[in-house]
Amino acid sequence: MLVDAPFLDIKPPEIYTTNGNSVVDNKVQINSDRLFKVYYTTIPYADPQENGELYVEPIDLTSSLTVSSRASFLFDLFWSDTTSVDLVVGEDSIRFDESESLGSSxxxxxxxxxxxxxxxxxxxxxxxxxxxxxxxxxxxxxxxxxxxxxxxxxxxxxxxxxxxxxxxxxxxxxxxPAKLMSMTAEYIGDEKHVDDEFTQSEFKVEGLFENGTSKEITGFEIELITFTESGTHDITVSYENHTASVMVEILPKEYLFGLASEMHTPTGSYVPKVYTEAWT
Incomplete structure (x- = not known):
């Protein structure tokens, strides 16, 4: 008959590794009082009293396992409580997990x-x-x-x-690379008049890509043209196989005139006045 006898103070075995938490040359050591026999099992959820084998030497620790152990006394009539631990072997260390749900690590x-x-x-x-x-x-x-x-x-x-x-x-x-789906262009330069030239630095172009991101585009091309008439005009910006249209306002051309009456001001200085092409 198997009997549990806590009054005999049969302490549960201690489980530890021979080389700390190192994954190199490590084994499982089970210690108990030399008067007791020690049984162990590496089967998750198994009871070493019923399914264990007699411990005689350290156990090789090359992969993760559950170790459960009990000590017995007097021809296996008296047993200690069970000591159990999950030993998780990682790439660079061994982790001790003494959770109540053995084998769940x-x-x-x-x-x-x-x-x-x-x-x-x-x-x-x-x-x-x-x-x-x-x-x-x-x-x-x-x-x-x-x-x-x-x-x-x-x-x-x-x-x-x-x-x-x-x-x-x-x-x-x-x-x-995310594919460019569409783009927008904006004129950010100064006022333009008839016959003024446009440069690439006066435009800002932003692209929308298939991954949902947007970013500023450089290396685009513009129509290097001038306009001979004032009013609203479109400029086409192109990049790869995409184009965008920018609307710009062209102002009348400015002229500098010095009238004879202005050349003899009481102050003696002469400041030319600016007139547009609409001045008469």
Whole structure:
């Protein structure tokens, strides 16, 4: 008959690793009073009293596992309480998880993209990633409290690194230039008169791209023309296979005249007056 005997003060075994949290040359060590026998199991949710094997030497720790152990005394008539721990082996460290739900510790993660294509200058958020985890017990769960980088993708091949506690995963993303969908142009120069010339620096052009972003465009071309009549005129701005029309107001041409009566002012100085072509 198997008997639990807390009055005998059979202390539960202690579980630890022989090389701290290092992933190099590490083993699971189980310690108990030398008068007791120790049984253990690495099967999640299993009871070492019923399904365990006798512990005789440290256990190799090369992958994540659940270790449960109990000490027995007097021909296995008396048993200690169970000591259990999830040991999660990551890329650079081993994590001890003594949660009540053994085998529920996540031992591996994976990441997939939530979009089919990505464009340059795109910022990545958690809604773009689906990160899932596999527990030691083999269950699949969705992870939300992870961290990742980079946040902004550049043109070419990018690698998004995801980390959850001591576990890592990554995914490659090929980023393509976003196609220009439309553009707008604006005249930002000074007033123009008949026969004045236009320069490229007097225009501001902004493009709207297929990823929803907009940015200023340089390298566009304009019609290098002058207007011989005053009034409202259109100027065409072109970039790649897109064009935009800019409406400009052309003022009458200005002339400088010096009238004879103005050349002999009482002050002795002469300031030419400005007249437009409509002056008579």
């Amino acid at each position: 996540i031992s591996a993660i994976s990441v997939v993209l939530n979009k089919s294509s990505y464009f340059s200058a795109t910022f990545v958020s958690k809604k773009d990633l689906i990160v899932s985890g596999t527990t030691i017990g083999g269950e699949e769960v969705i992870i939300t409290d992870y961290i990742f980088e980079p946040f902004e993708l550049v043109e070419g091949l990018n690698t998004i690194e995801v980390r959850y506690l001591n576990l890592y995963s990554s995914i490659k993303v090929n980023v393509i």
